[in-house]
Amino acid sequence: MKFRLGLIGLIGAVAASTLPLAAQTLDPENTLVITTSEKCKITIGLRPDLAPKHVARIKKLAREKFYDGVIFHRVIDGFMAQTGDPTGTGMGGSNEPDLPAEFSKAHFDRGTLGMARAQSPDSANSQFFIMFADGGFLDGQYTVFGGVASGMDCVDKIAKGEPPANPSKMVSVRILKDVQ
Template sequence: MRFLARFVALAACFLALPATAQVIEANVAGRKPVPSVTDKENLWLLDLSTGGRVTIWLRPDVAPLMVERVKTLTRQHFYDGLSFHRVIDGFMAQGGDPKGDGTGGSTLPNVKAEFGYLPHVRGAVSAARADAEDSANSQFFIVFQPRLQLDKKYTVFGRVIDGMQYVDAIERGEPPSNPTRIVHAYIAADNPPAYANLPAPAPVSLGAPVTLPGTGKPAGKAVPKRANAPAK
């Protein structure tokens, strides 16, 4: 009973912690300081074609090489216009491939694996790679639902802290028939413009009506014959 009482008290203390304290581990000996969630140099912004801005908190304390790669490519406008080419419901959305089929990357060298302690929980952003552990480059995936079996196998370098509803709305498919695209990617420290909804597509003009020769009747008014019409 004494053990149970202590366990209940400990659980109550944990639940009373602020949300950030429950998600972020405290700094411990041997680990680099955790960057602030308000540090704009470590906030990655993705404006999606399906609407909304996603804010990703980058973690250079855990994956400095991959974070630096993402920052470099973002500032080169590499991600602008790229699609989420592999999106599996209940699993993840993968993007960052200029070829759009999962085989492409940037012209920069591959990034060494940084398998840290961050888990593949909902909203985790991790580096996609080929079979070789040190083959990450530009591709990444955002986790819909926890996949802890990926821990220590893929490099988690960030987490969505705002706009997860827009991630949930990414078009599904392998590949999707109408893939969601990254309209623009920014690092918040570069003072990007405020998010603005994409303009609605211009209505398609059908042009003037076409008249059938010798009839004076618009072509669009012709009534097709009915095949296999039921008997009256």
């Protein structure tokens, strides 16, 4: 009987983990809320199970208000929107050391968040991107650390360009637990 209940619990846990983020209950400590210059919100479920060091970095920087006012500096329609560089050039980052890659088997589909990096797999720092569409060619090559739970309509409104003529910005980036 214990085995049967354990198996049922395991099946339920696996089923819940395969639900889209919007259908899952989000942990306030691992939920990021980005308010953009378009006056809308993007709610992100962070994935410490996939990338604990990257999630810890994003949360640290959000709590320091590092991301407030940072633009989306590289936005390719049909691909992704990249942000997280305080210089707005794509060449900057935080004063924290670069992170080692935490590659997983997670798929880069619409709404996935990945860490941007230079050529070295271990060069992620503060920049990240949100996928507009499927990007399976990135699988296993970039660290997945979360996914959009709500607000993809807001992501779709981000000004496009490399760099955009009038870039959208992250007005505020907060951990949900800190603002409840």
